[in-house]
Amino acid sequence: MTALLRVENVTKHYGTRIGCAEVSFELYPGEVMGIVGESGSGKTTLLNCLAGQLPCDAGRVMFDTKTSGLRDVLAMSAPERRMLARTDWAFVQQHPRDGLRMNVSAGGNVGERLMAVGARHYGEIRQAATDWLARVEIEAGRIDDRPTTFSGGMQQRLQIARNLVTGPRLVFMDEPTGGLDVSVQARLLDLLRGLVREMGLSAIVVTHDLAVVRLLADRLMVMKDGHVVESGLTDQVLDDPQHGYTQLLVSSVLQV
Amino acid sequence: MTEYTFAYLDEQTKRMIRRAILKGLAIPGYQVPFASREMPMPYGWGTGGVQVSAAVLVPCDVLKVIDQGADDTTNAVSIRRFFEKTAGVAVTQDTQAATVIQTRHRIPEAALREGQVLVYQVPIPEPLRFLEPSEVETRKMHSLEDYGLMHVKLYEDISRHGAIATAYAYPVKVEGRYVMDPSPIPKFDNPKLDMAAIQLFGAGREQRIYALPPYTKVVSLDFDDFPFEASKPDHPCGLCGAQDSYLDELIVDDDGTRMFMCSDTDFCAKRREGGS
Numbered sequence: 001m002t003a004l005l006r007v008e009n010v011t012k013h014y015g016t017r018i019g020c021a022e023v024s025f026e027l028y029p030g031e032v033m034g035i036v037g038e039s040g041s042g043k044t045t046l047l048n049c050l051a052g053q054l055p056c057d058a059g060r061v062m063f064d065t066k067t068s069g070l071r072d073v074l075a076m077s078a079p080e081r082r083m084l085a086r087t088d089w090a091f092v093q094q095h096p097r098d099g100l101r102m103n104v105s106a107g108g109n110v111g112e113r114l115m116a117v118g119a120r121h122y123g124e125i126r127q128a129a130t131d132w133l134a135r136v137e138i139e140a141g142r143i144d145d146r147p148t149t150f151s152g153g154m155q156q157r158l159q160i161a162r163n164l165v166t167g168p169r170l171v172f173m174d175e176p177t178g179g180l181d182v183s184v185q186a187r188l189l190d191l192l193r194g195l196v197r198e199m200g201l202s203a204i205v206v207t208h209d210l211a212v213v214r215l216l217a218d219r220l221m222v223m224k225d226g227h228v229v230e231s232g233l234t235d236q237v238l239d240d241p242q243h244g245y246t247q248l249l250v251s252s253v254l255q256v
Numbered sequence: 257m258t259e260y261t262f263a264y265l266d267e268q269t270k271r272m273i274r275r276a277i278l279k280g281l282a283i284p285g286y287q288v289p290f291a292s293r294e295m296p297m298p299y300g301w302g303t304g305g306v307q308v309s310a311a312v313l314v315p316c317d318v319l320k321v322i323d324q325g326a327d328d329t330t331n332a333v334s335i336r337r338f339f340e341k342t343a344g345v346a347v348t349q350d351t352q353a354a355t356v357i358q359t360r361h362r363i364p365e366a367a368l369r370e371g372q373v374l375v376y377q378v379p380i381p382e383p384l385r386f387l388e389p390s391e392v393e394t395r396k397m398h399s400l401e402d403y404g405l406m407h408v409k410l411y412e413d414i415s416r417h418g419a420i421a422t423a424y425a426y427p428v429k430v431e432g433r434y435v436m437d438p439s440p441i442p443k444f445d446n447p448k449l450d451m452a453a454i455q456l457f458g459a460g461r462e463q464r465i466y467a468l469p470p471y472t473k474v475v476s477l478d479f480d481d482f483p484f485e486a487s488k489p490d491h492p493c494g495l496c497g498a499q500d501s502y503l504d505e506l507i508v509d510d511d512g513t514r515m516f517m518c519s520d521t522d523f524c525a526k527r528r529e530g531g532s
Contacts, residue, residue, distance in 0.1 A: 079400050086404070101387075101408070107415055108408045115411065116404025122414055122479040144415050 002064060004029045004170060004202050005050075010059035012042075012049050018226035019045035023059070025221065025231065029169070032196060032203045034217030034234060036210060036249065042226040043206040044174055050204065051091055051172045052081045063088075063170070086116045090163035094175035096155035099162070100147045106133060106158055107143040113166045132161040136191060153184035157191065164195060171196075171203040177212055189215050210253055214238060222246045263310040263343040269293055273311035273465070277456055280467035285434030286398075287381050292463040302335060302360060303460030305377035309358045312373055312456065313339065318346045320354035325362040325502070325519030332360070349522050361424070363445040365501045365523040368453035370470060376439040378459040381466065383427045383437035403435050406477060414482055423487070429475045436466065438474075444488045444502045449474040491516040496527035 003026040012019035020042035027033050035043050048054035050061055052073050061073040066088065073081060085091070093099035100109055110129040111119070119125050130140055136157040138150075147155050156176065163171065176192065177185040193216055196203055205216055213220055213234055221231040222243065230243040241247045261267060269291075276290035295303040313319065319339050323331040327349040335358060336347050348354050351366040358375040368374060384394045387405045397403070406427050413421045426443035430436050438449055439457060449455070455468040468474065478484040489503045494515040501523055503516040518524035 082400050082402060086402075104387075104408055105412060105415060108412050111411055112404050112408050114404075115407035116402065120407070120478075120480050122411065122481050125411065126415070 001028055002070070003027060003062075004031075004064050005204075006060075006062040006070070007050060008060045008062070010046065010049050010056050010061065012045055012054065012056040018042070020049065020223070020226045023221075023228055025228075027170075027202055027204065029202055030200045031219065032201075032205060032217045034213030034220045035204065035206045035223060036208060036213055036220065037223035038208060038249070041223040043208075043223055045226075046223070047172055047174055047204065047206045051089065052076075052085070053091075086113050087166055088169045090166075090168040090171045092156075092159055092163055092171060092173040092176050094178045096147065096152070096159045099159040100155060102148050103146060105144045105146055106138065106150070109147065109158060109162045110165050113162065117166060128165060132165050133158075135195070136161040137187075151184075153180055153188060156180065156188060160192065160195070164199070164201075167199070169202060171201055173203060173205045173207075175207050175209075176205065177207070177209060185212075192216060210238065210250065222249065262315070263313045263339065263345075264295075265293065265307065265310045269307075270311045273307055276465040277308065277311065277467060280456070280465050281454070281469050283434075284468050284472045285430030285436040285466060287464040287466045289463055290465050292460045295460065296338075297334075299461040300379060301331060302358070302377035304458030304462075304465070305358050305360070305375050305460075306335060306338070306458075307460060308456050308458035308465060309335075309339065309356060309375045310343070312375070313343050313345055313356060315343070315345065317355045318348050318353055319343075320348050320351065320357045320522075321359075322357065322362060322364065322520075322522075323360045324504070325364070325523075326521045328521060349525075351520075351522050361440050361442075362502070362519060363441055363448045363451075365518070365520045367448075368451050370452045372453040374451075374453050374455045376441075376455065376457045378437070378439040378457045378462075378464070380425075381437055381457065381459040381462050381464040383425075383435050398434060401433065403429075406435050407479075410477060410479065410482075414479070420478065420482055420484075426484075427477050429477060430468065431473050432475075435477070436474075442488070442502055443476065443484070444486045446474070446476045446484070447486050489516055493518045493524060496524045498524070498527060 005027040007025050010023045011021050023046055037043050049056040062070045063073050065071050107129040110132050111125040114125050133143055138154055147158055177188055217234045220234045220237045221228050224245045230246045238250055241250050273290055276288045280288045295306055297303060321332045321336040323329040339345055340347055351364045356373045360377045382394055387409055388394050410420050424442050425437055425440040426446055428436050428438055452470050454470055457466045476484040492499050495517045498518055501518045504519045506515050508515050
């Protein structure tokens with residue numbers, strides 16, 4: 001089996017400070033990779049580098065494109081990368097406000113990616129939007145309402161629908177459950193887990209919440225000060241942490 | 257005449273504007289930035305159109321100025337007088353006789369021919385402006401041909417009103433490449449954008465010029481199941497009886513009596529003179 005994404009020595013400096021350094025890993029189709037670490041450990045920097053949203057200083061990000069096999073995303077031209085970003089990739093932002101168009105109805109938000117790749121039949125776009133709203137448990141009656149009238153959890157579910165509507169193969173998620181209360185988080189995680197399994201998605205999930213990776217991720221990378229300090233199967237890393245920092249992280253989780 | 261350079265603007269400025277116009281003609285639909293000057297009129301009254309007209313006028317030109325199709329409204333009269341005074345060019349109300357036509361929000365009903373120049377006054381040149389507030393982002397979207405958002409606007413129209421309710425400034429795609437705002441002309445005029453005359457668009461406040469060379473392919477955006485429709489009020493003109501011209505609705509007395517009449521005054525007057 002060939003890797004969907006092969007990351008080689010990705011490095012990003014902010015001046016003399018390290019954003020992330022020499023990160024390498026492979027992600028296979030259908031696999032979910034979790035990236036955990038404390039604030040400022042370089043998780044989001046790494047994710048933005050991988051998604052081509054932040055230029056990195058060194059390294060390669062090889063993605064298995066549908067048409068021409070493994071290609072270095074960072075060396076692609078801007079139009080190619082944007083095409084990839086609206087077809088095979090999806091990016092779920094921590095704040096729904098960053099990922100949604102707040103002044104456009106829910107249906108329009110879901111339909112935007114379809115229209116961006118050339119859908120020109122209103123009825124079909126509307127049908128796809130209705131289907132996706134149902135899949136993320138938003139009532140069909142809310143299709144013409146703006147996201148500003150939605151609760152935080154609904155906005156995040158809408159963002160997920162908007163991203164998954166074109167059937168991407170790789171989803172980047174930056175703290176998808178950040179800022180939501182626990183019961184809403186649980187529902188969202190349940191939904192995400194279902195969608196990932198059902199669609200055979202590969203995903204890279206950045207979070208500081210170990211419960212999220214326990215539920216979603218197959219494999220785990222622990223980052224500290226821009227470096228990957230430990231990686232392995234999720235349960236293995238969480239149940240038998242080897243690195244001192246991972247041990248600290250695991251033991252810091254509050255028990256109710 | 258001696259107090260002004262020909263057509264008010266100094267020669268260096270006209271040269272700069274002509275370069276922007278040539279670039280615009282070379283890349284149809286692309287918004288070329290230019291260093292817009294202050295004109296002796298407020299923004300929103302056609303400062304962009306006036307600068308473009310000033311740059312293209314030559315002494316032998318015959319100028320016509322229309323505002324919403326009419327030759328005799330304030331904006332049209334004052335701009336026409338402005339060029340009579342500063343350029344000394346001949347003026348006319350006759351669409352066929354004019355070589356340069358400056359217009360606000362209409363395309364004349366009579367078909368324009370090769371050799372004529374139609375200059376539009378444009379308030380907001382960016383078709384994506386109300387969807388994406390960032391200029392940096394809209395420029396990137398134009399350069400990457402990322403126009404899904406434009407259809408989102410039409411989608412929103414249909415979901416809210418049951419049909420594409422955009423009635424003016426209806427977005428078009430030029431030669432399969434740039435999405436362009438045709439200035440706030442009624443969508444009735446959109447099919448006429450594909451014409452024999454040169455079309456120049458000037459936005460003074462926003463400092464942009466764009467252009468359509470003759471016979472450029474201009475397509476109004478739409479959906480397969482909601483095709484573009486060049487709509488107009490379903491009435492004949494109350495003065496000349498024309499069925500196929502764009503109409504204004506006017507209240508003509510204190511009792512609220514309404515009348516539809518051609519917005520193109522020259523077209524209407526000619527039809528009445530012709531006795532049809």
